[in-house]
Amino acid sequence: MDMTATFSNHGGTIMVVDDKPSNLKLLGKMLREKGYVVRIFPKGELALKSAIIDPPDVILLDINMPEIDGFEVCRQLKENEKTQELPVIFISALTDTHDKIKAFKLGGVDYITKPFQIEEVHARVALQLSLKRIKTALEEKNTVLEKTLRDLQIAQQQLIMSEKMAALGILVAGIAHEINNPVNFIKTGIMGLQQDIFDLKKLLNAYERCTVKCPDHMFGQQITALKEEIDYPLLSNEIPELVKNILEGVRRTEQIINSMRTYSRMDDVKREKTDIHKLIDAALVILNNRCKNQIIIKRYDQPLPGLYVHPGKLIQVLINIISNAIDALLENDLPVQPTLTIKTSQTSREGRDYGVIEISDNGPGIPKENLSRIFDPFFTTKDVGHGTGLGLSISIGIMKDHHGTIDVKSSDNKETVFSILLPLEQEVL
Numbered sequence: 001m002d003m004t005a006t007f008s009n010h011g012g013t014i015m016v017v018d019d020k021p022s023n024l025k026l027l028g029k030m031l032r033e034k035g036y037v038v039r040i041f042p043k044g045e046l047a048l049k050s051a052i053i054d055p056p057d058v059i060l061l062d063i064n065m066p067e068i069d070g071f072e073v074c075r076q077l078k079e080n081e082k083t084q085e086l087p088v089i090f091i092s093a094l095t096d097t098h099d100k101i102k103a104f105k106l107g108g109v110d111y112i113t114k115p116f117q118i119e120e121v122h123a124r125v126a127l128q129l130s131l132k133r134i135k136t137a138l139e140e141k142n143t144v145l146e147k148t149l150r151d152l153q154i155a156q157q158q159l160i161m162s163e164k165m166a167a168l169g170i171l172v173a174g175i176a177h178e179i180n181n182p183v184n185f186i187k188t189g190i191m192g193l194q195q196d197i198f199d200l201k202k203l204l205n206a207y208e209r210c211t212v213k214c215p216d217h218m219f220g221q222q223i224t225a226l227k228e229e230i231d232y233p234l235l236s237n238e239i240p241e242l243v244k245n246i247l248e249g250v251r252r253t254e255q256i257i258n259s260m261r262t263y264s265r266m267d268d269v270k271r272e273k274t275d276i277h278k279l280i281d282a283a284l285v286i287l288n289n290r291c292k293n294q295i296i297i298k299r300y301d302q303p304l305p306g307l308y309v310h311p312g313k314l315i316q317v318l319i320n321i322i323s324n325a326i327d328a329l330l331e332n333d334l335p336v337q338p339t340l341t342i343k344t345s346q347t348s349r350e351g352r353d354y355g356v357i358e359i360s361d362n363g364p365g366i367p368k369e370n371l372s373r374i375f376d377p378f379f380t381t382k383d384v385g386h387g388t389g390l391g392l393s394i395s396i397g398i399m400k401d402h403h404g405t406i407d408v409k410s411s412d413n414k415e416t417v418f419s420i421l422l423p424l425e426q427e428v429l
Contacts, residue, residue, distance in 0.1 A: 011034070011035055011036060011129065012037070012056075012057035012058065012125075012129045012132075013036070013037040013038075013039065013056040013057045013058075014031050014037065014038050014039070014056060014057065014059075014060060014125060015039045015040075015041065015047060015050070015051060015056040015059045016028060016031070016038060016039070016040045016041070016060045017041045017042075017043075017044060017047040017059065017060065017061045017062055017065070017070070017073065018040075018042070018060075018062040018065070018091065019042050019043065019064075019065040020062075021042065023062070023091075023114075024040045024042065026116065027040075027060060027116065027121070028040050030116070030118055030121055030122070031121075031125065034122055036125070039056060043066075043067065043068070044065055044067065044068035044069070044070065044072065044073040045067065045068055047059075047073060048068075048073060048076055048077065051077060051083050052080060052082055052083055055082060055083055055086055056086065057086075057087075057128075057132060058086075058089065058125055058129060058132070059077070059086055059087070059088045059089065060089050060091055060112070060121075060125070061074060061088050061090055061091065061108075062090075062092060063092040063099065063103070064093075070090060070092070070103075071106055074088050074090075074103070074106045074108060075106055077107070078106065078107040084107075087109045087131070087132060088107060088108045088109060089108065089109060089110040089111070089112060089124055089125070089128065090103040090110070090112070091111075091113075091114060091116075092114060093114040093115075109128060110124050110127075110128065112124060179253070183250060183253050183254060186246070186250055187247070187250045187254075190246050190247055190250065191247075193243065194243050194247075197239055197240070197243065201236070255281075255285050271308040271309050271310055272308065272309070272311065273306040273307070273308055274307055274308070274309050274314070276304050276307055276309075276344060276355060276422075277304070277344065279309075279311060279315050279318060280299075280318060280342060282315055283318040283319050283322055284297065284322070284342075287319065287322055287323060287326065290323070290326050290330075291326050291330075291340065294329075294330060294338065295326065295330070295338045295339065295340050296337055296338065296339045296340070297340050297341075297342070298339060298340070298342070299341075299342050299343075300341070300342070300343040300344070301343075301344050302343075302344050302345045302346070304344055305355075305424060307355055307422050307424065309422065310398075310401075313398045313401070314398070314422075316394070316395070316398065317395040317399065317406075317420065318357070318359075318420075320391040320392060320395045321359050321392075321395065322340070322359060323391070324391065324392070325359060325360075325363065325416070325418075326340070328361055328363035328364065328416065329362075329363045332364045334362070334363065334364070336362055338361070338362065338363070339361065339362050340359070340360075340361050341358075341359075341360045341361070342357070342358070342359055343356075343358040344356065344357055345358070346424070347421070349421070352425075353423070353424040353425070354421040354422060354423055354424060355421070355422045355423075355424055356419055356421055356422075357419070357422075358417060358418070358420075359417070359418045359419075359420070360415050360416065360417040360418070362415050363415070363416060364412070365410045365411050365412050365414045365415065365416055366408070366410040366411075366416055367412055368411065368412070371408065371410060374392050375392050375393055375396045376393065377393040379393075392406075399420065402422055402423075403423050404420065404421045404423060406418060406419065406420055407419040407421065
C-alpha cells in the first residue's frame with residue numbers, strides 16, 4: 001500500500017492512523033479533496049516513527065488497533081518533545097464516555113465517532129489547523145514581544161546608568177570645585193609658611209651666634225638651654241620635611257581634583273584634542289586607592305598625537321576596563337605578583353591608522369565560554385550587588401561613538417589583554 005500522498009499547495013498535513021483499509025481510504029479521499037496533504041498508516045508503530053521524523057499538523061488516530069492501540073500511541077506522542085504539541089483527534093466507533101474521558105486525559109484535543117460525517121471531519125480538522133496557526137502566530141508575536149521587552153529593559157538600564165553617571169558627574173564636579181578652594185588656601189598658606197620658616201631660621205641662626213659671642217652670658221646660656229629643650233637640630237630638619245610632605249599632599253589632592261573634573265565631563269557634546277596619556281594618568285589616580293600597595297602597575301608609553309575625543313566618556317572606558325582588571329587580580333589567589341600593564345602605541349588596520357591603549361593583567365583569564373559574551377548587556381560573573389554587567393556594554397557603545405573598537409584576548413590561567421583602538425584622524429563633532 002502507498003503509505004503517503006502529497007499535494008504541493010495545501011492547507012496542512014494530516015496523518016491518519018487506522019487499522020481498517022476502508023477507513024483509511026475514505027478519510028484519505030475526504031481530506032485530499034479539501035487540499036490537505038494526507039499521510040496514512042495502518043499501524044500505530046509506523047505512525048509514531050513517521051511523526052517523530054516529520055511531524056504532521058494534525059493526527060487522526062483510531063483507538064482500537066492491534067499491537068499498539070490509539071491510547072498508547074497518544075501517550076508516547078505526548079512523552080516525546082518533538083511531538084508532544086501535535087493535536088490528536090481520536091476516531092472510534094466506541095461511544096462510551098469513559099473512553100472519551102481517557103482520550104482527553106491522554107492529551108487528545110477532539111473526538112470523532114464512526115461512521116464519519118464528512119462535514120464534521122472537515123470542521124474538526126479545520127478547527128485544529130486554525131488553532132495551530134493562531135498558536136504559532138501568537139508564539140511568533142510573543143518571541144518578538146519578548147525581544148522588544150529585553151531591548152527596552154536594556155535601553156532602560158542604560159538610560160538609568162547614563163542618568164546616574166550624569167548625576168554623578170554633576171556631583172563630582174561640584175565636589176571638585178568645593179574641595180579646590182580649601183586646597184588653594186592650604187597651598188597658598190603653606191608656601192607662605194615655608195618662606196616665614198626660612199626667615200625665622202635666619203633669625204635663629206643669628207641668635208645662635210650669641211651663645212658664644214654675646215656679652216650677656218646669661219642670655220647665651222638661656223638660648224643654649226632652650227635649644228636643648230626643643231631639640232633644635234631635630235626641629236631644624238623636621239620642619240622643612242613636614243612642609244615638603246604637606247605640599248606633596250596638596251599636589252596629590254590637586255591631581256585627584258583634576259581627574260575628577262575630567263571624569264565629571266560625561267555630557268561633553270564636542271570632542272576636543274586630548275592627550276591620551278593624561279587621561280590614563282587621571283584614571284589611575286581615581287583608582288589608586290584600590291590597587292595601592294597590592295598591584296604593580298607598569299607603564300610603557302609611546303608617543304601619540306592628540307586625539308579628538310570626549311575626555312569624560314573615554315576616561316569612563318578606561319576606568320571600566322582597569323577596574324575589571326583590578327577585580328580579577330585581587331579576587332583570585334595568584335601564584336605571581338599581581339601586575340597591571342598599560343601600553344600605548346600606534347597600528348594600522350584596513351588602511352586606517354589607530355592609536356592603541358593596551359591594558360593587560362596577569363590574572364586568571366576569561367573562560368572561553370564567556371569571552372564572546374563579555375560585551376553583552378547585563379552579563380556578569382560577579383556576585384549579586386558587585387556588578388551590573390553594563391560597564392563593558394556601555395564602553396563598547398562609547399567606542400563606536402568614537403568610530404573605534406575594543407579587542408580582547410584571553411584564556412584560562414593566562415593574561416587578559418584589552419586593546420582600545422581610536423582612529424588617529426577623526427571628525428570634530
